[in-house]
Amino acid sequence: MLAPASFAQARIWLDEKNRFDPDKPQIAIYNMPFVYSLYSHHTLSVQHLHHALQLTVNKHPSLHTSLHFNIQKNLLMQRVVTHEDKYKNNMFSIIETIYETDEQLNEILQNEKRNPHLFDVAQGLVFRCHLVYYKQISSNHHLSHKDILIFNFHHALFGFQSMNIFLHDLEQAYSTSQLSNNDNTTLRYLDYAVIEQQMAMTGASMFWLDALHDCKLDQSLSLPFDRYHLSNEYRTGHATSISFDFGQDLSHDLLLHASSNNIPLEHLTFAI
Template structure:
């Protein structure tokens, strides 16, 4: 419900829907070939098995209620396009990216086969051809798409898919019946004195007079120097914390130093929320957004280690109450005036390990002779799908031991130059914290080791940018 409203009220352009909640997964054939008809039979098996693929959402204007129904027939949009060159391919991919879902009539899933002209065989997908799948994020999370690909491989080989004991709609009904008094009390107490219209100082360069956003944005990526990254990995093992908790602590320090106003801050976190064995392999939308509140930390007195454990404690308390849906969590706190308010969460932090996850691997074997790889579009070609003013993440490759910082920002709010300055300052902060490689450095008050001048650019610590 919250995503459906967000899509139609906050993330909108001239009364037209934007494809902000589209999730695209594109696969390229690296070897062998696939049959389009056999692909469709495999997809039909998956759509028949999982009702969520046949979900329709309709809003009753008179009653003010959003209804969810399940179409009994196997129906989803399918396109097959034959192209002659890469430019035609790019045009088709852009069109797919910019086409929002009509969740009332066409559901929450669609596919598109983009093939080069192979002569008379119109059923053949060969090397260089693409399988394009799009999902609506209101019904699918990242884990669900991994499960989808697993089942597609099995169904293509003719393996009969086992009927599930539970469907996602069963979970939704169960969720509404859960005893959530404890969770409601926790979130109410945590957020009750956090102003509902509080706006963080993120160094915005474009003044915002409303909550509406276009969903357009850009990415700036830079690599953390290997010596700093190795120190960070060493310390998370030394302190028995996670990279997420360490990164969240560093991000809070950065926001605090950016503005004194940010001493009391809610940072958005994403939790997978698959907390029971029955739903681990279920296709649906389980991920939940949580506001992690870090309040009035005195950096003049605390050491980094002390702050790290405070942040860890706050995070661990949060995840004990993740089952309360974000929509209800916010409704405990939001003033009952209008949905058109500034977004409660302006910034998000996450650690992304998808670089080594299943759907980002090369050499995905569909048959003994056909392999796929994830087709990665250039970041400059992806300008839609931004949901937060500032989305900051670590991209962690465990095998290489490398960490990239990714700044995803709304073009409505920031200019590139501002984000470049943020990236430089954050890189400087990491160098001040972890550059000496001495644990004693992290045991003294933070104000003795952190120097972050908003007007200063440190050329020696300039980031290694990958802005494409």
Template sequence: VTNMNPLISKTPATTKQWTQLNITLGQASYAQERIWLDEQLRLSITEEDKGLHSYNSLLVYKITSGSVSIPCLRKAIKCVINKHQIFRTSLNYDTTQYCLKQSINPSQDDSWSYQFTRSHLDDNEKIDELVFNEETSNKYFNLDQGRLFRCHLIKQTETVNNNDILNENDLVLLSFHHSAIDEHSRYLFLRDLKLAYTSGQLNIDDNELQYIDYSQHERQMDMTELKEFWKKMLTDFPFEHHLKLPYDHYLTKIGSGSSFPFQVDKSMIRQIFRYKQKRNVTMFRLFLSCYYVFLFKLINETDLCVNGLTPNRYRSELGNIIGPFENMLPYRFQLNPHQSFNEVVKQVEQLCQDIKENDRLPFQDIIALYRSAAVRSSSSSSSASMKLPFMQTLLRVDIEDDVWHLDDEKNTVLNKLSPPTEGTYIRTTNITPIDLTLKVKYNLNNKTLGFSFEYADNLFEDKTIELLSKRFQQLLKHLFDVSSTFDLDEQPVYELSIILSDEQRLIEK
């Protein structure tokens, strides 16, 4: 997790530092607006279909060493909520000014939800049900009242009969409303929670920027150059263009999604890390290059658009603020099949660098720019204005840290519980607005990689996704396996293959 620090951009010395505004009411950030609108859409869908659920951001940890003092943990949580105002932030639409407003509530005991449950050690069904409820239920959070965090402790009945202590195999569930958190914020939360747990307090700098301050400063930025960049990026991208993904069904209704995790050989993972180090390329840029080549081989198209998430912490003073900063961006790339893979990686690196310098424009503004241009050029303005571009496929690459050292002195260690890593269809009832997502999780310390395809159930059959995962593994094998003869410097990417071995034998026959 400590390797996330390079994701935070440094503020140039000539740029004026943003300062705290000492306010408790202000306009919501662009990210909060996007999340709030998404929430309203999800609520309307779940009301129509009771089998669907919204989603929460959930961390599940099992104690593997030492013990956890429940009173100390609860006190530490209060310290974190007191320090970070985002966990006490209400979101309400102002009908007089026609905008979404955020307001900071006082720090009180009921600022967050707490639950303690006893469970049998071998009652996995009950534990799975409790975890599912934490991840999908919206009854624990309230945007109007600013209740955005919840802690649920699950104690096994076989452990020592002391309700103030959690022991080995007991669970700690930390649940966040997604309007309060993003990937880097999870690291900040765990860091501050550990500090508060071991010291009993958290120092609060009265001059330190809060999320509400960032939201107001963000609104004052000149977006003119950013808009010009995105206009140029998407100016000739056809509005009606859709990637010909291998859909099994064609439906427009948003529904639930599933996930199919898969792994690659450890030797291949070592080669991928060596390539990353040799080329000094980020994992996101490397796998974005792989995904472009994969899509080209899969659907035989060269004008490709993949969604990606950027940390959006473009100033150094934003590095320690908990809140939703991530911005979704369309990475449009015109692939030249006659180039080598290394040449493709080089071009993708330049694309990502250009986007990084212009990644502050909110996704909803990019969509608005693109729609307005499409309406002007379309004979049917109504149909152009209704479609959602860039929502077909997404690449997400995250740093994964499975171990949380809560108390180094007492050797209190918690391990993060994750879904199965291979060959299991993970069913969810969460709403899935993206058709197909490739997720990559990596650990720099352990040099591990994990993959999964998340997909919309009403668009893809399970067997199709399993086949996609095998084809993607085949591509990685051609690129990085030690036995591969493919020349990354010389051979064009069109010579790469995603044909499986049994298919190859049929072709040869």
């Protein structure tokens, strides 16, 4: 399954490419680790967890989707990686390590958050599970309350709002060893990306051309926060956030144009 990447995916992919030297990335900015521990006297079967993760990842194509730039189309594409792909052995990785001190645990957590080599978006490796045992790996393959469970995702294929869905399906898969999966009725993020690409933006673009008709759109504006990157410099990862107010008149025209022409407000903002 192949489709153009969504606008959000393209922004993240480009930001990673532009923010850092691609050959020497210093720190990850789109790792999304979620850390969990068990209640006292509770245990978790690693074997059952592994099976539940396989079912959950198989159900959600975003968790095994790759991003690559198509030179011929000049477009960032996303592709759902399947078990039939020859180069693909696993849809995700499970890592096991141990810790004895809080300092060691903190180092592990920081590595999950900042290590730029944990994922391979081009190959569809965008999810990993890290089992962190206290002092020694369990001989009976169970997690206990002093052990730590880390689910880590790459943000280009996963958002915070998706975590509740992931946990719901994981719990069902762990409890019942099965998970309903109907490809014919499930709306995938890939489907949304296709719909997004097909959104008509002509009306939204016409609004801004009319609103800015007296502006010199082809002339660069020198701003005090502009920074120019030299070819021999490494990017720091620091960014500048700028906000501005449209003003009452333009905001009124914006809302009026959207309602009068049946154009979603977000389309108008996308067209700026």
